[in-house]
Amino acid sequence: MAAEPDFAVRHMHLRGLIRKEGLQILRDPSSIAIAFLMPIVLLLLFGYGVSLDANHVPIGFVTGVQTAQTQSLIGAFHHSRYIEPVRFQNMQAARAALMAHRIDAIVRLQDDFSARLLSRRPVDAQLIVNGVDANKARIVQGYVGAAVQGWLQQRERARGRDTALPVTLVPRIWFNSEVRSRDYLVPGLVAVIMTLIGALLTALVMAREWERGTLEALMVTPVTLREILIGKLLPYFILGMGGMTVSLVMALWLFDVPLRGSLIVLVLCSALFLLAALGMGLLISVIARNQFVAALVAIIATFLPAFLLSGFIFDINSMPVWLQWLTHLVAARYFVAILQTLFLAGDVWSVILPNALALAIMATFFIGVSRLRMSKRLE
Known part of the structure; x- marks a missing residue:
């Protein structure tokens, strides 16, 4: 019989403490x-x-000779929401923009870029990345590489040629599809x-x-x-x-x-x-x-x-x-x-x-x- 009053007393104590704390709040x-x-x-x-996203990254492009091929390549970057192309006449202006943090990278195309591309000879393109932010630098490298690769594949398909790639990577992103x-x-x-x-x-x-x-x-x-x-x-x-x-x-x-x-x-x-x-x-x-x-x-x-x-x-x-x-x-x-x-x-x-x-x-x-x-x- 003593358990019920004891429980009631404890319940009353607890209710009083909670009410006191509520009033204090x-x-x-x-x-x-x-x-x-x-x-x-x-x-x-x-x-x-x-935010860890890198959208609309400004990247400078330096092309010695303006040709249909260089215009097509730069145009491919315009279709990406991740990259914002900025054109420069020479490397001096591009370097100054990179030093002033107006751009995050420079893509330099050689004067004989189009000639080598048309004759299917090896073509070199220089990529200079601001590596102060290492994570962003890696992201920019991936963006540029993917854009160039996609442009080459699309160009070869338009000519009815094989892309000469033994493996085609088809990405599928789980859990966070919009990245x-x-x-x-x-x-x-x-x-x-x-x-x-x-x-x-x-x-x-x-x-x-x-x-x-x-x-x-x-x-x-x-x-x-x-x-x-x-x-x-x-x-x-x-x-x-x-x-x-x-x-x-x-x-x-x-x-x-x-x-x-x-x-x-x-x-x-x-x-x-x-x-x-x-x-x-x-x-x-x-x-x-x-x-x-x-x-x-x-x-x-x-x-x-x-x-x-x-x-x-x-x-x-x-x-x-x-x-x-x-x-x-x-x-x-x-x-x-x-x-x-x-x-x-x-x-x-x-x-x-x-x-x-x-x-x-x-x-x-x-x-x-x-x-x-x-x-x-x-x-």
């Missing part, structure tokens, strides 16, 4: 701004500002944003309680430590999921990123990741006990690793081996893999289940360690 709109305004701002900034970097970056960006939101929400809130001394006062009441943790985490979990909803809506309707997987799976995995992020923020606040220090540590220990080591922008397999092992400690790494799979490929369970399990383990670890750390500090 309404009095201090910074938490609402972090949960709803920050995702909008960051998605707009990163979604439109960060838009935004479709790849925006899902990863959602994980980075949710990392910052989850860590900051609990880090600042718990640290504020430490500074004001209200947490010690709360501990002398009949409420248990478990009720305090649930009462603190649940309201901010709801806020975090609201921020996740805003991010999802922007990804689907503003950035037009496809969602090929299950929405239910996405929500469940997002909940696991948010619990892990909240647990990290809670642990930081328990250790720091100061809002400024907690916010600084949350950014350094959660946001930066999520941005650099999650695979959001930089390929993990291209990193040194020791750094690849270190990425396994970053919760965002697992969530980025899940998001990119759900958005671009679908419900690939061989990817989703292991990463979801890793998130569940990390959430349990951080929340469990935070509870132990808090109990030791308040004894």
Whole structure:
């Protein structure tokens, strides 16, 4: 008979703590701004500002003698949305434009280009690429090579000749058929944003309680430590999921990123990741006990690793081996893999289940360690 009153009392304690935290959120709109305004701002900034696409790349063309063949070759580049041809009379003008970053590459055709081409002799064309941005330089090389190869094949077919190529490559792109970097970056960006939101929400809130001394006062009441943790985490979990909803809506309707997987799976995995992020923020606040220090540590220990080591922008397999092992400690790494799979490929369970399990383990670890750390500090 005593179990029912005890349950009712515990339920009343928990409801009171949740109501108290809800009123605190309404009095201090910074938490609402972090949960709803920050995702909008960051998605707009990163979604439109960060792009790995190279479209309309200005490339200079230097031709000594204007012929039908050189005009045809340059015209082939005009049909590509990736290249914007710019003509120069001589190499001096083209070099000056390259040095001034007005163009990204130079294609130089020899004076005897047409004569050699018509007599089917070997023809050399020089390509000079600005290699300051190594990634863009490789992309430009690929663009120019593909354009020239396509022009040669089309020219030979028009003459009724064999292209003399033993293998013809027919590309087929899976998962991101339009090859838009935004479709790849925006899902990863959602994980980075949710990392910052989850860590900051609990880090600042718990640290504020430490500074004001209200947490010690709360501990002398009949409420248990478990009720305090649930009462603190649940309201901010709801806020975090609201921020996740805003991010999802922007990804689907503003950035037009496809969602090929299950929405239910996405929500469940997002909940696991948010619990892990909240647990990290809670642990930081328990250790720091100061809002400024907690916010600084949350950014350094959660946001930066999520941005650099999650695979959001930089390929993990291209990193040194020791750094690849270190990425396994970053919760965002697992969530980025899940998001990119759900958005671009679908419900690939061989990817989703292991990463979801890793998130569940990390959430349990951080929340469990935070509870132990808090109990030791308040004894």
